[in-house]
Amino acid sequence: MHMCGAAVDWNGTKKVGLEEKLPSGFLLTTVEGLANYMRKSSVWPATFGLACCAIEMMAVGSAAKYDISRFGMERFSATPRQADLMIVAGRLSNKMAPVLRQIYDQMPNPKWVIAMGACASSGGMFNNYAIVQGVDHVVPVDIYLPGCPPRPEMLLDAILKLHEKIGESKLGVNRAEVIKEVEAAAMAAIPTHAQKGLLA
Numbered sequence: 001m002h003m004c005g006a007a008v009d010w011n012g013t014k015k016v017g018l019e020e021k022l023p024s025g026f027l028l029t030t031v032e033g034l035a036n037y038m039r040k041s042s043v044w045p046a047t048f049g050l051a052c053c054a055i056e057m058m059a060v061g062s063a064a065k066y067d068i069s070r071f072g073m074e075r076f077s078a079t080p081r082q083a084d085l086m087i088v089a090g091r092l093s094n095k096m097a098p099v100l101r102q103i104y105d106q107m108p109n110p111k112w113v114i115a116m117g118a119c120a121s122s123g124g125m126f127n128n129y130a131i132v133q134g135v136d137h138v139v140p141v142d143i144y145l146p147g148c149p150p151r152p153e154m155l156l157d158a159i160l161k162l163h164e165k166i167g168e169s170k171l172g173v174n175r176a177e178v179i180k181e182v183e184a185a186a187m188a189a190i191p192t193h194a195q196k197g198l199l200a
Helices: 033-041 053-062 095-105 118-120 152-167 171-188
Strands: 045-047 085-089 113-116 143-145
Touching: 033 118, 033 152, 045 053, 053 085, 053 113, 053 152, 085 095, 113 118, 113 152, 118 143, 143 152
Parallel strands: 045 085, 085 113, 113 143
Antiparallel strands: none
């Protein structure tokens, strides 16, 4: 006999679980899933415009055409204490690197970084003594956005990719373990000056 609205397995016996006892309209999730949903829906970026890419970043933040507020990011923060996303847009000089690190350290946890453009990601065409060859030498980077400069649509795509990453992130003890693993991998990586690439 089939009961209306109840799940039945292959031999006709009624399945009884928590999801069957709840009235319609209830959503089952974990605390981690709910917290990550709230986090990814209210990311406030701290602008760190260093060069040409900053123009494209400002277009995303101010032009109605891109409407970044639909992602809960309508407020670009001028203070790091009220931001949880740093968008590093442009080349980073060695003189500016300590300032970048200080601003990153002032941001509350959890925090994320997008390296916007070829210069922020790898030094770009500025392969000299004055430019840091990638901001990941100074702060941990979550999303690398290539381009010279990347279009505003590309930045929006990188933000959506970051939202996916935030939605899958761990909390509490699990997050601490992930951070330790990432730091251990970074310490074991070959430093940039020792990398020879195709020239070796």
